[in-house]
Amino acid sequence: MNETVALSAGISARPSSAVNLERFINRSRKGKIKIGAKSKSQLAIKILVLVLLGITVVAFLTFDYQGIDFGKAVADTLHNIKTVFLEPRLTSDTIGGVLYQLLVTFCLGTLSTLIGAVLAFFCSLLCARNLAHPVCVNIIKSVVAVARAVPNVLWVLIFAVSAGLGSVAAVVGLTFHSFAYLTKAYAESIEEMDPGVIEALRANGARYWQIVCQAVVPSTITSMVAWTFMRFEINFANAVAMGAAAGAGGIGFHLFMAGSFYFDLHEMGLLTYIVVIAVVLLEMISTKIKAKVK
């Protein structure tokens, strides 16, 4: 207590410095000193979290549950999960046949990634800010954003009308979405390039394609390969989904038939396990390749 008095006496002896100090201290209304730093981003995150939580509450209140018996549904689900994941077996097909279906799905994913990557490479040259004309950049970027916003399955179904259900519609539909996604990713990696490299080549009188082949490709190849493999993983998963939702063939179609037509949960379980193993293997391979390229 005495110390405080002494201190305040000391401060009052030098009134000017006390006033100055007090101005910089951030106190709450009760006089407590606030120790957190105020920043725009903290505030933004706080507001965002509150808004998201609010939307979630509203969502749960407004959903139409149709008076579902929740307990029974959960019990049934657990029972089905047990059947699918603990008692997998094949009933209508051989393991060789299933693996061939997996290969078909794999090829659908590969084709759409390859075509999408090649198209996206050229398109990204046209919409990278450091290589192309600003008007061209804006137009292509908006077109690509719209193409990306349409869900994959809708592209496949839309293409299916004119090409017929099957691998052509699936590949073209999947390609469209991967093309849009990869264009954005590639363009971003080109824009992150060191501007000095392009400038140096331009100063040397290099032509457009020389700049592309000798500067752009070598310095962005790492991130491009990483993005392409990431997209390939997504495309594989999408190819499974397209098989189920749009009749595109492959293991996804098989899965859909087993689940929704024959109600054969045992077979569905085995197919699921095969898909999971394939995806995990792909993930491991792509991690290895990414590490090697770097």
Place this chain on the structure above:
Amino acid sequence: MQKTMDVFRRRKLTYTLVFLAFLAIFAGASIVAEFHPIDGIVSFPAALQWIAVNLIPDAEAMERLPKILSELMETALLSVAVTVVAAILAFFFSLLGANITKVNGFIKRIVRIVAAFFRNVPDVVWAMLLMFSFGQNVLTGFFALFFTTFGLLTRAFIETMDEVSSHCVEALDATGANFIQKVFQGILPSSLPGITTWVLYMIETNIRSSTLIGILTATGIGYLFDLYYKRLDFASASLVVLSIVVLVLVIETVSNRIRKVIL
């Protein structure tokens, strides 16, 4: 001089080899998948032309707009709700799996395997599985999206935590903070920007996947599209597509803005 020529020659050789490898893979994959490249190329302009002629909303389609918008609203709410619930659970779950907060190596391994399992089982499978017990209900879509979102976010959060907060946890450790203090004073504040970025990304993704799940489980906006599509009412179907596009673009723009402020 000889040396620089070598660089260029080697580069040319690499490009040629990569090109040939691509061609070989392409040819092989086309044969297996029974994909005919020429059909693909031919079908593309035909499809675009078809889109330009048929996928245009007409007056009749506009009458269905209120119904479409209400389903769209439900889809948007659903994907936010799924992502938020999954994110909260995934946060606590990933505390057990992150290197800096793990209880022990065994639990960490298990958490990561569980996350990988949920992430990699296709949402199609969850949708069909839940369809049997929940029927045509909004909860079918909710749980189908929930499982994959939970798996993906757990992995993402573990990576974010390990990247961001090691110094800060070390400092808190040195002051004698307990586990809960470390989590709420150290890990949560420092990884929050990363976490919110992932959450925003997942909301976007979930809107797109909920269309697919809707087609499979006959709920929400996906069902509406499927219904109009199978009735060959393409004008209304196109209105559904357009409304989804607008929703996704709005969410993308908003989340880009937020990301710019946060990071």
